[in-house]
Amino acid sequence: MRTQRAELSQVVQCLFMGRYKMKIITKEFNIITGEETITEREETAAETKKRLERAAELAAQQAEAEAKATKKAALLAKLGINDDEAKLLLS
Numbered sequence: 001m002r003t004q005r006a007e008l009s010q011v012v013q014c015l016f017m018g019r020y021k022m023k024i025i026t027k028e029f030n031i032i033t034g035e036e037t038i039t040e041r042e043e044t045a046a047e048t049k050k051r052l053e054r055a056a057e058l059a060a061q062q063a064e065a066e067a068k069a070t071k072k073a074a075l076l077a078k079l080g081i082n083d084d085e086a087k088l089l090l091s
Helices: 002-016 045-079 083-090
Strands: 023-029 036-042
Antiparallel strands (some): 023 036
């Protein structure tokens, strides 16, 4: 199980780092004729760039949130109170 997660994590990292081109699948349904059309294509360079930029933004936001949580936990530990007690003090 742990090995499968590690492999999946590596695949996801490769996708976000641009090592693989993503396939874009679109599905169109014509309500008049009832016809369904499925198309599959490789992402364009612009789409790849946009995806990588968004992945970088998400990674930065996650790192910032983790740093903020660590600082908050350190401050609460320094004060010797827990999260609920801090909320009571601020209310």
